[in-house]
Amino acid sequence: MKYMLTYDLMESVRNTNQWLGATARAMGAYPVMAATGNPLVEWVKAWGDVTERTFARMVVKPDWGISAVTGDDGRDHTVRIETLVSKPFGNLLHFRAPGRFPRQRRVLIVAPMSGHYATLLRKTVISLLPDCEVFITDWHNARDIPVSEGKFDIEDYTLYVAEFMRHLGPDVHVMAICQPAPLVLAATAILAEEAPEAQPRSLILVGGPIDPDANATDVTDFGRRVTMGQLEQLVIQQVGFKYKGVGRMVYPGLLQLASFMSMNAQTHNRSFVDQIFRAAKGETSDHDKHNAFYDEYLAVMDMTAEFYLSTVERVFKGREIARNVFTVAGRTVDMGRINSVAVMVVEGEKDDISAPGQCLAALDLLTGLPKAKKAAHLEPKAGHYGIFAGKSWRDNIRPLVLKFMDENSGLVERRPRAVSMLPIVAAQGE
Incomplete structure (x- = not known):
């Protein structure tokens, strides 16, 4: 795992999912699609909204928002x-x-x-x-x-x-x-x-x-179930050329996030599905309960x-x-x-x-x-x-x-x- 290739691959997967979400949202919002009257269009747009926001927040440091x-x-x-x-x-x-x-x-x-x-x-x-x-x-x-x-x-x-x-x-x-x-x-x-x-x-x-x-x-x-050697091989990666810390050995934030979410996978899955339903019904906003929590929770940093x-x-x-x-x-x-x-x-x-x-x-x-x-x-x-x-x-x-x-x-x-x-x-x- 200790290679730039794995670090960049993980970032590419995140970026691709963000792009897929943005594409689905743009297609669903296109006026011609709305004219079809097909309810599936709203579901595609809602999925795109939630997916794009989810994967975009993973690389953004949140603002303090204290005015x-x-x-x-x-x-x-x-x-x-x-x-x-x-x-x-x-x-x-x-x-x-x-x-x-x-x-x-x-x-x-x-x-x-x-x-x-x-x-x-x-x-x-x-x-x-x-x-x-x-x-x-x-x-x-x-x-x-x-x-x-x-x-x-x-x-x-x-x-x-x-x-x-x-x-x-x-x-x-x-x-x-x-x-x-x-x-x-x-x-x-x-x-x-x-x-x-x-x-x-x-x-x-x-x-x-x-x-x-x-x-x-x-x-x-x-920490007791794995040896230090196993842990190092499993989670440590090398920062890629995209960032100032190129070459630094880190425990990537995206890998940490995957670990966090796996502990309560069913809860998170249900939360995202519910948010898609709410988005399709027009019941979401930038600061609703789901977005307020996940905008912070999904924003992760490398150690x-x-x-x-x-x-x-x-x-x-x-x-x-x-x-x-x-x-x-x-x-x-x-x-x-x-x-x-x-x-x-x-x-x-x-x-x-x-x-x-x-x-x-x-x-x-x-x-x-x-x-x-x-x-x-x-x-x-x-x-x-x-x-x-x-x-x-x-x-x-x-x-x-x-x-x-x-x-x-x-x-x-x-x-x-x-x-x-x-x-x-x-x-x-x-």
């Missing part, structure tokens, strides 16, 4: 997305609202590098903007990064996060969502040892695989081969974070060195990606942290997506997270209204 936020004065303030730190494999962004009084809570969201762009967390960002100054890591598509920029593995990822934290200063709260949770924990431990004054005020770990063996799932078991393989080998197979033997640049990172950063763990009862217990294992690693600075929340009936972007996040988890931030930054007395009317009965803490 304004309401301020304390009741007015809408324009949101500007500014780049604070620019690096080859990822940037640090700030969602700034000029004219609005700066929020006291400063939150860094560390987005996962697991196939989708950081825009997957759009709803999370939108939910936090009214109450926080929001920053986020925006990882780049590996196919667009020249080979001359070098490698990027989990050690580099960890150092990037540590650098972003240093840049924002100690009055920031860090929220790691899913995949980066173990690496953000490691980055915090690095700061605890090398620059204690730069540590964040709190760390919120949301559904991350700190210890994949704590409660195994199909996702975590996959560097070394990042994907080192994640599987060291986080899942070797359990280096769970065993507290993780190393960066040859130096062991001791999670026990974290002794002042408040840590909260959030898990979903129905999470089938990072099952309950996997993220909770972080608290056992924090041997130097007082129990008063540890907290955990298990959200009933919530799946993986719901704990950071769904109804469970909005109604239950978000208020708890804001309250936890305030309790660990001295804002409780000054800003009690942010959490006073919201439920907290589901929280669990040590």
